[in-house]
Amino acid sequence: MAGQVSRRVPCVGAIIMDAAGALLLVQRARDPGRGLWSLPGGRVEAGESDTAALVREIREETGLDVTVGPLVGRVTRPGPGGPGSGGVVYDIADYVSHVIGGELQAGDDAADVRWCADLGAMALTEGLLDALVAWGIVAAPGG
Numbered sequence: 001m002a003g004q005v006s007r008r009v010p011c012v013g014a015i016i017m018d019a020a021g022a023l024l025l026v027q028r029a030r031d032p033g034r035g036l037w038s039l040p041g042g043r044v045e046a047g048e049s050d051t052a053a054l055v056r057e058i059r060e061e062t063g064l065d066v067t068v069g070p071l072v073g074r075v076t077r078p079g080p081g082g083p084g085s086g087g088v089v090y091d092i093a094d095y096v097s098h099v100i101g102g103e104l105q106a107g108d109d110a111a112d113v114r115w116c117a118d119l120g121a122m123a124l125t126e127g128l129l130d131a132l133v134a135w136g137i138v139a140a141p142g143g
Contacts (some may be wrong), residue, residue, distance in 0.1 A: 001125065008089050009088050009089070009091065010091050011090045011091065012041045012042070012044055012057065012092065012093050012094070013040065013094040014040050014041055014057075014066060015096050016058075016064075016098070021090050022115035023039075023117075024064075024113070025039065025040075025111040025116050028110070032078075033126075035123070036124060036125045037123060037125065037128075038124065039094060040061045041054060050068075051081060054066070054097060055130075059102065060108035063102050063105040064099050064101070064102035064103075065099070068097050069096035071093055071094070072094050072096055072135050073131060074079045074091065074092065074093050074094070075092050077125075077127065
């Protein structure tokens with residue numbers, strides 16, 4: 001029924017750059033956004049801090065161990081059922097994170113994982129490039 005309040009689901013994402021400035025991305029193996037590239041991350045479980053959730057999610061998706069730095073920004077993305085229809089809205093907090101160990105390999109709900117220097121060449125999830133540009137993480141395409 002239209003007009004119902006959406007359920008907000010807290011999520012976290014990691015902005016991880018290598019020494020050359022490439023961004024760590026995962027290719028989503030599940031919906032929403034199956035096949036598209038995004039920041040690694042996922043849902044915050046009940047009773048879990050953002051930091052604990054991010055460390056867990058990065059380990060599960062990429063095989064890497066990280067330390068979590070400052071919050072860079074927040075975005076909301078529609079989930080199943082969409083906003084305003086009683087569906088889900090993902091409330092995502094994105095943090096700078098730094099690799100401290102592990103071995104890069106796709107796992108959990110990631111079809112692939114890689115360092116990406118040219119985001120314009122990747123099929124990114126909706127709004128990701130705009131957010132990264134707005135937060136000053138990457139330059140605007142052609143800029």
